[in-house]
Amino acid sequence: MAKPERHATITDVAALAGVSVGTASKALNGRGSLREETRVRVREAARTLKFEVNAGARSLHSGRTYTVGMITTDSIGRFSIPVMLGAEDALGAGQMSVFLCDGRDDPIREQYYVKTLLSRRVDGIIVTGRRAQSRAPIGVGLPVPVVYAFISSTDPGDCSVVPDEAGGTRKAIDHLTAIGRTKIVHITGPEHHHSAQVRSASTQERLAELGLEPAAAPLFGAWSEAWGRQAVGILLTGGADFDAVFCGSDQIARGVVDALRAAGRRVPRDVAVVGFDNWDVMAEAAQPPLTSIDMNLEGLGRTAADMLLAAINGNPSSGRQLCPCHLVIRESTSVTP
Amino acid sequence: MAKPERHATITDVAALAGVSVGTASKALNGRGSLREETRVRVREAARTLKFEVNAGARSLHSGRTYTVGMITTDSIGRFSIPVMLGAEDALGAGQMSVFLCDGRDDPIREQYYVKTLLSRRVDGIIVTGRRAQSRAPIGVGLPVPVVYAFISSTDPGDCSVVPDEAGGTRKAIDHLTAIGRTKIVHITGPEHHHSAQVRSASTQERLAELGLEPAAAPLFGAWSEAWGRQAVGILLTGGADFDAVFCGSDQIARGVVDALRAAGRRVPRDVAVVGFDNWDVMAEAAQPPLTSIDMNLEGLGRTAADMLLAAINGNPSSGRQLCPCHLVIRESTSVTP
DNA sequence: ATGAAAGCGCTAACAT
DNA sequence: ATGTTAGCGCTTTCAT
Numbered sequence: 001m002a003k004p005e006r007h008a009t010i011t012d013v014a015a016l017a018g019v020s021v022g023t024a025s026k027a028l029n030g031r032g033s034l035r036e037e038t039r040v041r042v043r044e045a046a047r048t049l050k051f052e053v054n055a056g057a058r059s060l061h062s063g064r065t066y067t068v069g070m071i072t073t074d075s076i077g078r079f080s081i082p083v084m085l086g087a088e089d090a091l092g093a094g095q096m097s098v099f100l101c102d103g104r105d106d107p108i109r110e111q112y113y114v115k116t117l118l119s120r121r122v123d124g125i126i127v128t129g130r131r132a133q134s135r136a137p138i139g140v141g142l143p144v145p146v147v148y149a150f151i152s153s154t155d156p157g158d159c160s161v162v163p164d165e166a167g168g169t170r171k172a173i174d175h176l177t178a179i180g181r182t183k184i185v186h187i188t189g190p191e192h193h194h195s196a197q198v199r200s201a202s203t204q205e206r207l208a209e210l211g212l213e214p215a216a217a218p219l220f221g222a223w224s225e226a227w228g229r230q231a232v233g234i235l236l237t238g239g240a241d242f243d244a245v246f247c248g249s250d251q252i253a254r255g256v257v258d259a260l261r262a263a264g265r266r267v268p269r270d271v272a273v274v275g276f277d278n279w280d281v282m283a284e285a286a287q288p289p290l291t292s293i294d295m296n297l298e299g300l301g302r303t304a305a306d307m308l309l310a311a312i313n314g315n316p317s318s319g320r321q322l323c324p325c326h327l328v329i330r331e332s333t334s335v336t337p
Numbered sequence: 338m339a340k341p342e343r344h345a346t347i348t349d350v351a352a353l354a355g356v357s358v359g360t361a362s363k364a365l366n367g368r369g370s371l372r373e374e375t376r377v378r379v380r381e382a383a384r385t386l387k388f389e390v391n392a393g394a395r396s397l398h399s400g401r402t403y404t405v406g407m408i409t410t411d412s413i414g415r416f417s418i419p420v421m422l423g424a425e426d427a428l429g430a431g432q433m434s435v436f437l438c439d440g441r442d443d444p445i446r447e448q449y450y451v452k453t454l455l456s457r458r459v460d461g462i463i464v465t466g467r468r469a470q471s472r473a474p475i476g477v478g479l480p481v482p483v484v485y486a487f488i489s490s491t492d493p494g495d496c497s498v499v500p501d502e503a504g505g506t507r508k509a510i511d512h513l514t515a516i517g518r519t520k521i522v523h524i525t526g527p528e529h530h531h532s533a534q535v536r537s538a539s540t541q542e543r544l545a546e547l548g549l550e551p552a553a554a555p556l557f558g559a560w561s562e563a564w565g566r567q568a569v570g571i572l573l574t575g576g577a578d579f580d581a582v583f584c585g586s587d588q589i590a591r592g593v594v595d596a597l598r599a600a601g602r603r604v605p606r607d608v609a610v611v612g613f614d615n616w617d618v619m620a621e622a623a624q625p626p627l628t629s630i631d632m633n634l635e636g637l638g639r640t641a642a643d644m645l646l647a648a649i650n651g652n653p654s655s656g657r658q659l660c661p662c663h664l665v666i667r668e669s670t671s672v673t674p
Numbered sequence: 675a676t677g678a679a680a681g682c683g684c685t686a687a688c689a690t
Numbered sequence: 691a692t693g694t695t696a697g698c699g700c701t702t703t704c705a706t
C-alpha cells in the first residue's frame with residue numbers, strides 16, 4: 001500500500017508513455033488527432049500513476065473553476081440545509097463542486113468568506129440563510145453572479161429565489177374552508193419575525209376575500225410547541241368559538257393538537273389543524289399527524305442553482321422569483337386517514 | 338455599479354503601481370525588502386482594482402490549497418450536519434475552506450467525489466455519514482490524509498473519530514441507578530442497526546456489572562415516537578414491572594413518556610426516562626423534558642478536523658479515537674426541575 | 675530596493 | 691500524428 005507522497009503530473013504521464021506533454025494532454029482530453037494506440041498507451045500510463053489532472057492549473061487557462069460558493073449568512077440551520085442539498089444536487093449534476101461557508105450571523109466573517117470565494121475564483125455564489133427575510137447584498141459589483149435562495153437581497157437588481165409564503169397561506173385557508181370550516185384562528189411565531197408577519201397578514205387577507213371573520217385575533221408568540229399549547233389555553237379560557245387553527249409552524253401545531261386533545265377537543269372533528277413547514281419529524285409524529293404547508297426548500301435550492309448556472313453561462317436573471325408552496329394533507333384535517 | 342467582467346491580476350496591480358510584478362508580489366505578501374512608500378502604493382493599487390489573489394495559481398507553487406474535502410458517504414443527515422459544522426469551525430479558524438460532497442449512499446458517486454477532490458488537490462479529506470458504523474475505506478494509498486468522523490473505517494490503520502456510545506450508555510444506566518431505580522428496561526431501534534446493538538449490549542453489560550437484572554428483554558423496533566408508544570403498550574399489557582426506561586433515541590423516549598402519561602404513569606415519579614442524542618427539538622419539547630445522552634457531535638467534528646490538520650502538517654494518527662458522550666439531565670429523571 | 679526570469683501543471687496554437 | 695512552445699497568474703531566486 002504505497003502512499004504516493006506526490007501527485008503525478010502530466011509530465012510524468014507523458015514520460016512514462018514516451019510522448020510529449022502536448023500529446024499526453026490531447027490523449028487524456030480526447031482532443032486533436034492521435035493514433036488510437038497512443039491514446040491507449042497514455043491512458044494506461046495515467047492509470048498506472050493514478051494521475052488526476054490538477055484542476056487549479058487547468059482553470060488557469062479556462063478561467064473557470066467549475067466550483068460555486070455557498071454562504072449561509074446566519075448559521076446553517078434547519079431551513080438552509082434542504083436549500084443547500086437541493087443546490088448541491090443541481091450543481092453536482094453539472095459537475096460543479098460546492099464550497100461551503102458558514103457565516104454565523106457575523107458580517108465580518110461573511111465578508112471574509114466572500115473574499116475567500118473570489119480568491120478561489122468560484123464561478124458563482126449562492127447565498128442562503130435560516131430565515132426567509134431580505135438582507136443587504138453581500139457585495140456590489142462582484143465579478144461573479146450571485147443568487148439568493150430562501151433569503152432575498154434588498155437590492156431588486158439581484159436575483160432572489162424565495163418561497164411563496166403568502167400563496168402557501170392561501171392554500172391552507174382554502175383547504176380549511178373547503179372542508180367546511182368557517183371559524184378559523186391563526187397562531188404563529190414572534191410578531192417581529194418576517195415569516196410570522198407575512199403568514200398572519202395573508203391569513204387575514206384571504207379570510208376577508210372569502211367573506212369570513214377571523215374567529216379571534218392572530219396570536220403571536222414563539223416558534224415552539226410550548227407556545228402552541230399555551231395559545232390553546234388562552235383561546236379556551238377566553239371562550240373563543242373556533243373550528244380550525246392555522247399555525248405558523250409545525251412545532252406550534254403540534255403543541256396545539258396536544259393541548260386540544262388534553263382539553264377534550266377532538267382533532268380534526270371538533271377542530272381541524274394545519275401546520276407550516278411540513279417538517280416530517282413533527283408532522284408525522286403528531287397525534288394525529290399534521291396537515292402542513294411545504295415550502296419545497298430542496299426544489300427552491302435546485303431552482304436557485306439552475307438560475308446561477310444560467311447566469312454563469314451568460315443568462316442572468318434578476319428580481320424575486322417566487323417558488324410555490326404546496327399543501328400536504330394528513331389526518332389533522334381529514335377524518336378518514 | 339460597474340461590474341468588473343474580469344478579475345484583476347497582479348500584473349494589473351503592478352502596472353497601476355508602476356512597479357514590476359515581482360515587487361508587487363513582495364509588497365502584497367510582506368516579503369523581501371521594499372520601501373514602505375512602495376508597499377503602500379502597491380496596496381493602494383490592489384484595493385483600487387479590487388484585486389484578490391488567484392488562489393489556484395498560487396497553490397501551483399506552494400503545493401497547498403488550504404482546502405479540505407468533506408464527504409458524507411450516506412447522504413447528509415441530522416447526525417452528519419453537526420459533525421460538519423464542528424469541522425468547518427475548526428478548519429475555518431485555520432483559514433481553510435471546505436468542499437462539501439454528498440455521497441448519497443452511492444459508491445459510484447462517492448468514488449467520483451474522491452477523484453474530484455484529489456483533482457482539486459485538497460490538502461486532506463474528512464469522511465462522515467449518517468450512522469456510526471464502520472465502512473470500507475474510501476480509498477487506499479491516497480496521496481492525502483483522510484480522517485473518518487462519526488462513521489469509522491474498517492481499516493484499523495485509518496484514523497477514525499467516533500462517539501463512545503458504550504460509555505454514554507453506562508452514564509445513562511449509572512444515572513438511573515443513582516436516583517434509585519433498579520427495574521430498568523431498554524427500548525431501542527432496529528436490531529440490525531449498529532447503534533442499537535452497541536447501546537443494548539452495553540446496557541445489559543452495565544446492568545450485570547451492577548448486579549441488576551433487566552426488568553424485561555430489550556425491545557427492538559424503529560427510531561420513532563410511534564415505536565416508543567407501541568413498546569410501552571407491549572410492556573404494560575405484558576404486566577412488566579419497571580421503574581425506568583432507557584431509550585435508544587430521544588424520539589423513542591418522547592413516544593415513551595407520552596404513552597406512559599396516557600396510561601396514567603407519572604414521569605419521573607413512577608417511571609424515569611432517559612433518551613439518547615440530546616436532540617433539543619425533541620428533548621426540550623417533551624413533557625416532561627428529557628434527560629438524554631449527548632454525543633457532542635460538533636466537538637467530534639472539531640476533533641476530527643484538528644487531527645486532519647495535524648496529519649496535513651506531518652503528524653498523522655491512526656486507529657479509532659473515542660469521543661466521550663455526556664449526560665444532560667432534565668425533568669424526565671428529576672423531580673425538582 | 676527593485677527588476678528580470680524561471681518555473682509550478684496544464685492547454686492550445688503552431689510547427690513539423 | 692506528434693512535438694514544440696507560449697502563456698495562464700503567481701512566487702521566488704538571482705541579478706542589478
